[in-house]
Amino acid sequence: MIQLKINGTSRQFDGDPDMPLLWYLRDVVDLTGTKYGCGIAQCGACTVHVDGKALRSCQTSMKTLAGKSVTTIEGLAPKADHPLQKAWRETNVLQCGYCQAGQIMQAAALLKDKPHPTDKDIDNAMSGNICRCGTYQRIRAAIKLAASGKAAKA
Amino acid sequence: MITVKNVSRRGFLEGMFSAGAFVLATRYLPEDAQAATPLDTAETVDSSAWHPSVYLGFEPNGSVIIVAHRSEMGTGIRTALPMVVAEELGADWSKVKIQQAIGYKKYGDQNTDGSNSIRSFYQPMRVAGATARTMLINAAASKWSVPASECQAKDGQIVHAASGKKAGFGELVALASSQPVPAPADLKFKAPADYTIVGKNIAVTDQDDILKGKGTFGQDAKVPGMVYASIERCPVLGGTLKSVDDSEAKSVKGVIGTEKIAAFKPPAYMFQALGGVAVIADNTWAAMQGRKKLKVDWDLGAHASYDTTAYKKELQNTVRQPGTPERNVGDVDKAFAGATKTHEAEYWVPHLAHAPMEPPAAVAEFKDGKVTAWTSTQNPQAVQQAVSAALGIKQEDVVCNVTLLGGGFGRKSKPDYVVEAAMLSKQVGKPVKVVWSREDDVHFDYFHFPAAMYIKAALDEKGKPTAWLGRSCYPPMLQPGLRNGGLGSMGWVDVPFDIPNFRAENGKAEGHVRIGWLRSVANIPHAFAVHSFIDELAAMANEDRVQYLLGALGQDRIIELGGRGGRGGPSLYPLDTARTRRVLEAVAEQSNWGKKKSGGGKGYGVAVHRSFFSYIATVVEVEVDNGKLRIPRVDTVVDAGLVVHPDRVKAQFEGAAVFGAGLAMSGEITAANGRIVQSNFNNYTVARMDEAPMETHVSIIGTDKPPAGVGEPGVPPMAPAICNAIFAATGKRIRELPIRKQLA
Ligand code: FES
Ligand code: FES
Numbered sequence: 027m028i029q030l031k032i033n034g035t036s037r038q039f040d041g042d043p044d045m046p047l048l049w050y051l052r053d054v055v056d057l058t059g060t061k062y063g064c065g066i067a068q069c070g071a072c073t074v075h076v077d078g079k080a081l082r083s084c085q086t087s088m089k090t091l092a093g094k095s096v097t098t099i100e101g102l103a104p105k106a107d108h109p110l111q112k113a114w115r116e117t118n119v120l121q122c123g124y125c126q127a128g129q130i131m132q133a134a135a136l137l138k139d140k141p142h143p144t145d146k147d148i149d150n151a152m153s154g155n156i157c158r159c160g161t162y163q164r165i166r167a168a169i170k171l172a173a174s175g176k177a178a179k180a
Numbered sequence: 181m182i183t184v185k186n187v188s189r190r191g192f193l194e195g196m197f198s199a200g201a202f203v204l205a206t207r208y209l210p211e212d213a214q215a216a217t218p219l220d221t222a223e224t225v226d227s228s229a230w231h232p233s234v235y236l237g238f239e240p241n242g243s244v245i246i247v248a249h250r251s252e253m254g255t256g257i258r259t260a261l262p263m264v265v266a267e268e269l270g271a272d273w274s275k276v277k278i279q280q281a282i283g284y285k286k287y288g289d290q291n292t293d294g295s296n297s298i299r300s301f302y303q304p305m306r307v308a309g310a311t312a313r314t315m316l317i318n319a320a321a322s323k324w325s326v327p328a329s330e331c332q333a334k335d336g337q338i339v340h341a342a343s344g345k346k347a348g349f350g351e352l353v354a355l356a357s358s359q360p361v362p363a364p365a366d367l368k369f370k371a372p373a374d375y376t377i378v379g380k381n382i383a384v385t386d387q388d389d390i391l392k393g394k395g396t397f398g399q400d401a402k403v404p405g406m407v408y409a410s411i412e413r414c415p416v417l418g419g420t421l422k423s424v425d426d427s428e429a430k431s432v433k434g435v436i437g438t439e440k441i442a443a444f445k446p447p448a449y450m451f452q453a454l455g456g457v458a459v460i461a462d463n464t465w466a467a468m469q470g471r472k473k474l475k476v477d478w479d480l481g482a483h484a485s486y487d488t489t490a491y492k493k494e495l496q497n498t499v500r501q502p503g504t505p506e507r508n509v510g511d512v513d514k515a516f517a518g519a520t521k522t523h524e525a526e527y528w529v530p531h532l533a534h535a536p537m538e539p540p541a542a543v544a545e546f547k548d549g550k551v552t553a554w555t556s557t558q559n560p561q562a563v564q565q566a567v568s569a570a571l572g573i574k575q576e577d578v579v580c581n582v583t584l585l586g587g588g589f590g591r592k593s594k595p596d597y598v599v600e601a602a603m604l605s606k607q608v609g610k611p612v613k614v615v616w617s618r619e620d621d622v623h624f625d626y627f628h629f630p631a632a633m634y635i636k637a638a639l640d641e642k643g644k645p646t647a648w649l650g651r652s653c654y655p656p657m658l659q660p661g662l663r664n665g666g667l668g669s670m671g672w673v674d675v676p677f678d679i680p681n682f683r684a685e686n687g688k689a690e691g692h693v694r695i696g697w698l699r700s701v702a703n704i705p706h707a708f709a710v711h712s713f714i715d716e717l718a719a720m721a722n723e724d725r726v727q728y729l730l731g732a733l734g735q736d737r738i739i740e741l742g743g744r745g746g747r748g749g750p751s752l753y754p755l756d757t758a759r760t761r762r763v764l765e766a767v768a769e770q771s772n773w774g775k776k777k778s779g780g781g782k783g784y785g786v787a788v789h790r791s792f793f794s795y796i797a798t799v800v801e802v803e804v805d806n807g808k809l810r811i812p813r814v815d816t817v818v819d820a821g822l823v824v825h826p827d828r829v830k831a832q833f834e835g836a837a838v839f840g841a842g843l844a845m846s847g848e849i850t851a852a853n854g855r856i857v858q859s860n861f862n863n864y865t866v867a868r869m870d871e872a873p874m875e876t877h878v879s880i881i882g883t884d885k886p887p888a889g890v891g892e893p894g895v896p897p898m899a900p901a902i903c904n905a906i907f908a909a910t911g912k913r914i915r916e917l918p919i920r921k922q923l924a
Contacts, residue, residue: 042433042466049465053408058400059393061586062464063537064618068861071537099393106392114391118383118827121835122254123390124397124537124586149870156861158537158587159254160838161831162869163876 030091032057033101043089048072050088051098059099059127063156070155073128074098080135099127102134110134110168113177117168121159129155133169142173225279230357232315233308234286236265242336242350244271248278249287250297251558252386253536253585253592254835255891256828257297259384261305263824264298267377268309268370270333271349278385283560283580291559293593293697295792295889298824302887310367312356319355320347372822372883381827386584398541398556398583399615406543406611407436409604410467413456413624416480416854417693418446424457428473434466435459438474439607441600448659449694451566453599454624460608464615484854486692488630491851492528495632495689499526499651503685507673507741510681515647519638523720525713527635528916529705529899531849532628533864534698538586539621544601545611550577551602556585558593566595567602578602589699589839594626594658619859626696627849629654631705635713638681643721644731648679652706653687657695670791671706671896674741676760677714678734693851699839700892703791707896708844708903708917711787715904716913725786725904726768733757733764752886753793759882760795763817764788767797770879771815781805783909787897792889794820795882798837798897800873802905807924811841811873811902819882820890830878833894837876840898842867846920 028039032055039050048065051057051074063071065084072083075097102108110130120126129152136143136151143151148166157165171177225245228237237245246265252258262278265271281287289300313333320338321328324345331340339346349356372378389395414420426438443455457474461467516522542555544567551571557563560580568575585592601614616624631654638647652672673684698704718728736758767786768774776784781804788797801813814837823829846865850857858864903914906923914922 041463042469045463045465049463052400053463053465056402057393058396058402061397061538062399062615063539064861066618066860066862069537069618099391106388111391115383115387118381118387118831120254120384120387120390121256121831122252122537122585122587123386123395126390127393130391153868153870156537156866156868158535158589158839158866160835160842160867160872162838162867162872163834163874164831165869 028088028092030093031095033097039088041088043087045088046084047074047086047088047091047096048083051083057098057100061124061127063125068156069125070132071125071128073131073155075131075135078138080132099131102130108134109172109175109177110137113168113172116177117164117171119161119164119168121161125155125157129157129165133165136169137173143169230353232312232361235305235308236312238312238349238353240350240353242275242348243277244269244275244336244349245277245279247281247287249281249290250301251290251292251582251585251588253292253558253588255297255832256384256825257292258386259382260825260828261297261301263377263382264302264305265309267375268306269313270335272336273377273382275336280582282582283564285561290561291593292588293558293590295891295893298887299793299889302822302824306369307364307367310369311362314362314367315356315359316349316352318359319352323347323355378824379826381825384828395584397538397586398554399538399586401541401543401554401583401613403543403545403554403611406613407460407462407608408464408467409458409460409601409612409614410464410471410617411441411456411458411600411614411620412471412474412476413454413620414478414480415623416478417449417483419478419480419484421455421457422477422479424477425475426457428475429459429470432466432470432473434463435461435470439604441603450658451562451595451599453570453596453603458604460604460612467615468617480854483692486851486854488531488850488852491692492630492632495630495653495687496526496528498653498687498689499632499634501687503651503653503687506669506684506686508683510647512647512649512681512683515638515681516636516649519647521639522636523639523717524634524636525716525915527633527705527709527712528631529708530630530847530917531693532698532704532843532847533622533625533849533858534589534591535621535861535864535866536585536587536589536591539616539618540592540597541613541615542598542601543611543613544598544605546571546602546606549573550579551605552579552581553598553602554581554583555598556583556592557595557598558585558588559595562593563595563598566599570599570603571606590697591625594696618861622859622864623856624694626694628698628704629657629691629695631702633705633709635709637713637717639717643717643723645677645679645717647681648675648677649683649685650675650710651685651687653689654702654705655689655691655695657697660690668702670701671703671710671789674739674755674790675710676739676755676757676790677732678737692854693856700791700895703789703892703896704843704899707787707789707791708899711789711897711900712903712915715785715900715907719907726764726773729764729786729788730761733761736761753888755790759819760788760790762881763795763797763819766817766879766881767799767815770817770877771799773799778908781909783905783907785901785903785905785908787901787904789893789897791893791896794818794888794890794893796893796897798901800898800901800905802902802909804906804909804923809845809906809919809923812875814873814876816876816894817879817881818890819885820880820888820893821885822883822887823880824887826880829880829890832890833878834876836892836894837898838867838872840895841873841902844899844902844917844919845871846918848918
């Protein structure tokens with residue numbers, strides 16, 4: 027039996043300990059905001075925070091999560107008013123939207139580390155997250171907007 | 181539990197409406213009379229109090245329900261088409277509820293493909309809005325005993341300015357529904373200058389849900405009692421199952437069992453299921469793990485020797501021989517015979533995969549001889565057709581609910597994965613969710629065709645082409661033996677340059693993997709060849725590229741292609757070279773072309789291409805350093821006629837720049853021994869943030885013309901503009917994609 031927290035709620039898991047967190051979130055807990063894109067740590071669509079650090083949930087097996095605290099896009103900000111969510115709205119970043127939860131979770135970890143990232147910092151942090159619709163320039167702009175503290179839209 | 185809200189089927193059963201028909205509902209249902217079903221809890225057009233159009237319904241509380249009948253895959257179409265209805269109606273946008281349509285032919289074409297949604301449905305949406313507006317105005321006028329001509333619709337109300345009388349749409353619903361329906365010819369439309377919704381950058385309707393992680397994509401659909409399936413398919417097209425040992429698979433925790441799926445009936449794979457062995461489990465992970473334990477023996481069949489290296493040679497040999505003429509002007513052979521100077525070159529574009537961010541997925545439930553599906557599809561009516569054919573049931577017994585799509589690019593117009601889910605549900609007696617892995621997606625795509633191309637030109641003393649022979653060869657889409665033309669001739673027959681002798685030819689080839697269209701289709705290889713070749717001619721003439729192109733375009737003129745070079749009628753959208761010229765001039769100005777100096781590893785390239793009836797000119801800046809390519813800036817000028825949502829149009833071109841740059845730099849699918857070599861994003865690489873164009877600047881002009889396409893036309897100019905810029909930077913001419921290995 028593995029005890030962990032998902033978005034602040036305590037959960038118990040007694041399934042296959044090798045099951046990646048991604049599939050536990052999506053199929054068992056019905057938190058489908060975290061997406062499957064590649065399953066091999068190549069695309070970042072599955073990015074969540076584990077104890078505040080951005081991790082690829084497709085590569086994080088349940089057995090490594092005992093006592094850990096997981097945050098998904100659904101739990102990033104209770105009112106969906108994280109500075110990045112606001113900046114994403116103001117910049118109209120998303121196209122299909124499928125990659126965007128992963129992008130936002132990755133960017134949130136970046137801003138925690140580096141509140142005022144340079145272009146190079148953004149490239150380094152974000153190049154593991156693929157957006158097949160090609161929204162990169164707006165992602166970059168939205169991260170800068172969030173970092174500036176000027177994103178207005180709730 | 182995630183459920184998908186879609187337009188109810190109940191309403192349809194009360195009467196079948198023909199496409200575009202205006203149906204006057206005489207019934208008046210109070211809101212609480214709308215019984216909700218578990219999968220359909222939202223207000224719907226067909227159960228609304230009044231629905232004067234298949235696309236539009238009203239509630240007494242003032243809600244306006246607008247049907248989005250096209251699929252949302254990132255273009256913003258679920259917002260943009262309802263904006264057109266709301267505009268003509270005079271609706272209050274905050275009271276508009278958007279309802280996704282199920283597949284149903286009464287909506288007209290639902291295949292969200294071919295950059296066609298605004299082009300084909302701008303006018304029907306205006307008709308829907310104007311019809312209802314006219315009836316609401318007539319209702320108010322009769323209520324107030326004032327002339328209808330003195331009343332206006334504004335912000336969800338009918339207003340009579342002289343008397344100051346006002347009534348909300350909701351109050352007028354009962355009265356409006358008994359007004360005579362105006363004939364389409366009698367409708368008056370708003371002048372674009374008076375638009376207050378169309379042309380505004382309204383946030384897309386799904387933005388908030390998606391930012392909260394609440395948007396429902398096909399991969400997210402879930403219904404009660406559902407099981408999960410992961411399918412092992414034959415690695416070679418058309419191979420069949422000899423035997424399977426599933427004993428180890430069945431011992432994986434969570435695995436429920438295995439099911440065989442019958443192979444498609446050759447030779448036309450079309451939208452049929454490929455066939456294979458499905459592992460059924462109580463979660464996706466278990467199904468995937470079980471699948472790894474299957475021991476399957478295949479009879480690989482006729483395509484087991486497919487090898488893309490040998491195939492490339494075969495196609496290249498074909499274009500060195502005469503092909504079938506697709507378009508012929510003047511006398512090319514005579515012009516070559518008398519020419520003093522000629523130039524010829526060959527080009528190559530390999531197979532490409534769509535790789536939408538969301539791999540294909542579908543939930544289907546077979547029950548009482550009927551199928552209900554929930555899936556990310558570009559074409560729900562094709563789902564109905566393909567599922568009905570596979571299961572031997574009637575098309576109207578297939579209900580296809582459309583979720584959000586995590587990208588499509590043409591892949592999700594082909595509903596083979598929904599057929600798989602429907603077949604499995606029938607076999608196991610439960611709702612089944614088929615999840616494609618990324619490896620499945622890359623191995624079993626409907627690949628973009630590889631193309632070999634050859635162009636020869638005769639040149640006058642100034643280096644301007646007087647004759648042009650283009651030969652292109654690629655395998656047909658969806659079905660072996662099909663002749664390429666139409667979609668396949670895009671970008672090849674419709675070369676805009678003023679050349680008195682012109683012949684475009686096509687060579688024959690057969691496909692050995694599934695072939696389908698991908699974002700901008702044949703324009704990808706053809707634009708690459710045509711706009712690289714014209715750059716070669718400009719280089720030979722030692723002329724400024726923009727000046728050379730303007731000269732090659734010649735006098736402004738209309739080229740009638742008789743419907744060739746893409747879908748749609750020729751009369752509304754002839755090739756108007758004045759528009760080609762204008763976007764080229766505009767992009768030169770925007771990019772400050774005249775002041776740019778190429779050389780020393782930095783270069784500028786240009787390409788101007790018309791596709792899906794839109795005119796696009798693109799300037800790309802590149803830096804080549806130690807074999808590494810960077811794209812600091814892209815400038816694009818778009819003439820797509822009338823634009824409904826400028827910001828979403830710009831976003832399409834920003835995205836197309838990334839998509840086009842990605843395929844040009846590294847897009848390549850290869851096959852050996854009949855099997856696709858690539859498997860995932862580690863070896864089928866797409867553009868990432870640090871490789872994508874840093875900035876793409878998009879301007880929109882020419883909005884007084886009828887609306888044309890925007891989803892695809894940004895892609896074709898990218899590869900040639902990049903390669904022309906590389907030539908300008910380094911003197912190296914790239915004639916084969918991808919660029920990747922050639923810069924070192
Ligand atoms: S799904 Fe985890 S990185 Fe792609
Ligand atoms: S928005 Fe579609 S993949 Fe990023």
